[in-house]
Amino acid sequence: MTEFNDLSSLPRYLASRRSGRPRDMIAPGPDAAQMRAIVATALRTPDHGKLNPWRVVHVASDQRDAFAARLTSAYRAEKPEAGRLEIEAMESFARQAPELLVVLYSPRESSKIPLWEQQLSAGAFVMNLLHAVHAHGFVGGWITGWPSYSDAVRDLFGSAPEQIAGFVFIGTAGQALEERPRPEMGAVLSAWVPDAG
Numbered sequence: 001m002t003e004f005n006d007l008s009s010l011p012r013y014l015a016s017r018r019s020g021r022p023r024d025m026i027a028p029g030p031d032a033a034q035m036r037a038i039v040a041t042a043l044r045t046p047d048h049g050k051l052n053p054w055r056v057v058h059v060a061s062d063q064r065d066a067f068a069a070r071l072t073s074a075y076r077a078e079k080p081e082a083g084r085l086e087i088e089a090m091e092s093f094a095r096q097a098p099e100l101l102v103v104l105y106s107p108r109e110s111s112k113i114p115l116w117e118q119q120l121s122a123g124a125f126v127m128n129l130l131h132a133v134h135a136h137g138f139v140g141g142w143i144t145g146w147p148s149y150s151d152a153v154r155d156l157f158g159s160a161p162e163q164i165a166g167f168v169f170i171g172t173a174g175q176a177l178e179e180r181p182r183p184e185m186g187a188v189l190s191a192w193v194p195d196a197g
Contacts, residue, residue, distance in 0.1 A: 002016060002179055003016060004016050004017070004018035004177040004179075005017060005018060005134045005139070005177075007134075007135065007137070013134070013135070017130075017131070017134060018177045018179070018180075019130065019139070019140060019141045019142065020139030020140065020141050020171070020173050020177060021141060021175075022096040022097040022141045022143060022169035022171075023092065023096050023097075024173065024174045024175045025096065025097035025098060025139060025141070025169060025170070025171030025172060025173065025174055026098070026171055026172050026173075026174035027098045027171065027172065028098065028171070028172055029097070029098030029099035029138060029170050029171045029172070030099060030133070030136060030138055030170060034136050034138075035058065035099065035101075037132070037136065038129060038132040038133055038136060038170075039056055039101075039129070039132075041128060041129075041131070041132035041135070042056075042125050042126075042128040042129045042132055044128065045121060045124045045125040045128050046121060046124055047121050048113050048117050048121070049108075049111055049112070049113035049117075051108045051111055051113060051118060051121075052106075053105060053106050053107050053108055053118035053119075053121055053122055054103060054104065054105055054106055054121065054122040054125040054126075054165065055103075055104050055106050055158075056101050056102070056103055056104070056129075057101070057102040057104065057157045057158075058099075058100070058101055058102075059100040059101075059102060061098065061099070064094055064095045064100070065095075067094045067100075067156070068090070068091045068094035068095055070153075070156055071090050071091075071093065071094045071147060071153060071156075072087050072090045072091055072094075074150055074152035074153050074156075075087065075090045075146070075150075077152060078150065078152070090147075093143075093145075093147065093167075096169060097141070097169035097170060097171040098170065098171040098172075099169070099170040099171060100167060100168070100169055100170070101129065101167075101168040101170065102157050102164060102167055102168075103122070103125065103126050103129065103164070103165040103166050103167075103168060104154075104157060104158045104162045104163070104164060104165060105118070105119060105122040105162060105163045105164075105165045106122075106158070106162050107119075107161055107162075109161065122165045123165065125165075126142055126165055126166050126168060127142075129142075129168050130142060130168065133168070133170050138170050138171060138172060139170070139171065139172065139173045139177070140168055140169065140170045141168070141169045142166045142167070142168055143166060143167045143168075143169060144164075144166050144167070147164065147167065148163075148164040148165070148166060148167070149164075
């Protein structure tokens with residue numbers, strides 16, 4: 001049986017890293033000091049031009065009902081035909097896991113650094129948040145979906161041209177983590193062969 005997020009060494013951790021399902025996360029989550037340490041670790045993300053084209057908004061546990069109300073309102077405004085199950089899914093999304101960080105991609109459009117590099121940095125920042133979450137003994141899950149692409153939801157946390165890079169849910173695994181399919185090495189790793197000419 002695989003031990004996920006094995007913290008006995010860095011190579012073992014990286015080889016066993018596994019996100020958790022936010023709906024399966026239970027308390028405890030990180031306290032305020034641990035949360036600051038988690039974000040401080042993510043600040044070490046590669047960032048060409050020192051632009052920090054990302055930022056984080058913590059949605060505290062006592063703010064989840066307000067977030068759920070605004071999320072479902074935005075969903076209904078965009079999808080007035082939405083049924084009960086869709087609305088319940090949005091409410092569940094907002095309330096799952098003990099802690100929630102909303103990561104915003106905040107591009108610096110006046111910079112000479114291409115936006116593509118800034119997007120890559122934002123993705124790396126989220127990945128480093130997950131590593132830091134796991135290093136502190138918790139489990140994290142990076143979720144996107146409809147809320148990440150809604151301007152109305154984005155406006156709850158920021159403004160254009162920002163975009164939601166994802167919702168990072170954090171807590172303790174309430175169920176055993178399970179492996180997911182991974183690509184075959186041959187489908188990912190190849191050797192470059194220069195042209196003869």
